[in-house]
Amino acid sequence: MKKFFFLSSVVVLLIACSPKGGKTTATTTPAVNPMEAQLAAAKTKYPDATTDQLKKGTIVYYGEACTRCHGAKEITNFSAEELPGIIDNMARKAKISVEEKDAVLKYVMGVRLASK
Ligand code: HEC
Secondary structure: OHHHHHHHHHHHHHHHHOOOOHHHHHHHOOOOOHHHHHHHHHHHHOOOOOHHHHHHHHHHHHOHHHHOOOOOOOHHHOOOOOHHHHHHHHHHHHOOOHHHHHHHHHHHHHHHHHOO
16 A cells, blocks of 8 residues: 555656646746747747747838838737738838748737737
């Protein structure tokens, strides 16, 4: 009987300590880094979104391509429903690449959805 208890506590310990992958860590640890919160939010819409894409999107959004006609717009002034259409339209005006547009879209959606 003693042996049984010993074995079962070893099993419990193993289960409690086994890594469950990055996903579990992300949901149990509060996102303190804003980029992390934005990435988690962006992934709810675009599961393939990466930190690199959000970084690239930030650079495009605040860079020359998107600010030469107007200042950087306040993203949270627009709804998550209208942003994809706006970005489509603006990507055409800015003549950015498909990759850049994809990055900007993921970035703005991450910001928008994380701000709720
Ligand atoms: C060639 C000039 C030009 C470039 C480059 C440009 N925009 Fe715009 N943008 C405009 C004009 C003009 C408006 C306002 C009229 C409209 O909605 O078309 C606008 C409006 C916006 C709005 C507000 C939309 C609304 O419905 O009020 C957002 C957000 C925006 N731009 C983001 C971007 C982003 C992101 C980029 C880079 C991918 C970009 N813009 C590049 C000219 C530009």
